[in-house]
Amino acid sequence: MDKIIQKVLISETEILARCKTLGQQITQDYKNKDLVVIGLLKGCIPFLSDLTKNIDLILEVQYMVASSYHGSTTSGEIQIKYDLENPIAGKDVLIVEDIIDTGQTINTIMNLLKARGAKSIEVVTLLDKIANNNLRAKYIGFEIPNEFVVGYGLDFQQKFRNVPYIGILKKEFYDTKGE
Ligand code: IMP
Ligand code: MG
Numbered sequence: 001m002d003k004i005i006q007k008v009l010i011s012e013t014e015i016l017a018r019c020k021t022l023g024q025q026i027t028q029d030y031k032n033k034d035l036v037v038i039g040l041l042k043g044c045i046p047f048l049s050d051l052t053k054n055i056d057l058i059l060e061v062q063y064m065v066a067s068s069y070h071g072s073t074t075s076g077e078i079q080i081k082y083d084l085e086n087p088i089a090g091k092d093v094l095i096v097e098d099i100i101d102t103g104q105t106i107n108t109i110m111n112l113l114k115a116r117g118a119k120s121i122e123v124v125t126l127l128d129k130i131a132n133n134n135l136r137a138k139y140i141g142f143e144i145p146n147e148f149v150v151g152y153g154l155d156f157q158q159k160f161r162n163v164p165y166i167g168i169l170k171k172e173f174y175d176t177k178g179e
Helices: 012-029 045-052 104-115 171-177
Strands: 005-010 035-041 060-068 078-082 092-100 120-128 139-143 166-169
Touching: 012 045, 012 120, 012 139, 035 045, 035 104, 045 092, 060 104, 078 104, 092 104, 104 120, 166 171
Parallel strands: 035 060, 035 092, 092 120, 120 139
Antiparallel strands: 005 166, 060 078
């Protein structure tokens, strides 16, 4: 990975340790609740996997695909490309996200799930660019500066999700593929 990554921001060891702590916290908070974990594909996969192994409760996992229109305008409208399979009315929903940037994606999804009658809705995000939003997730893995990161599920143009830690790509990868 040294050929790809300019700088490691968060190591795999740090991520796994954080997943353990968050999982224990969620286990305490959701005792006696009807927990449905909703993963936002595709970026959530490694995080959801490591996190839920540390949640010692009976729970249901569902997935959604939401993506923002990448048109010429900056207004990011969110489109649901794949929806939940089962109803969530009356359930305690925990949304699992890879990263919160502007907060637009998570905001839209939260409003949608509220309208469907979830009993409670909280967010667990691996990363949060806190300077870019004023939405505070209940559970935050790591606060990061406003830099574009890849790895551990996060992509640049659908690649680099398999990098086992959070890092910053070498500049040449952005330069050669720029839109
Ligand atoms: P938001 O709607 O602005 O909060 O954007 C959230 C989505 O943008 C995330 O789910 C990611 O798919 C993507 N994103 C934001 N920042 C990064 C980054 O640094 N690396 C990779 N994807 C990112
Ligand atoms: Mg995402």
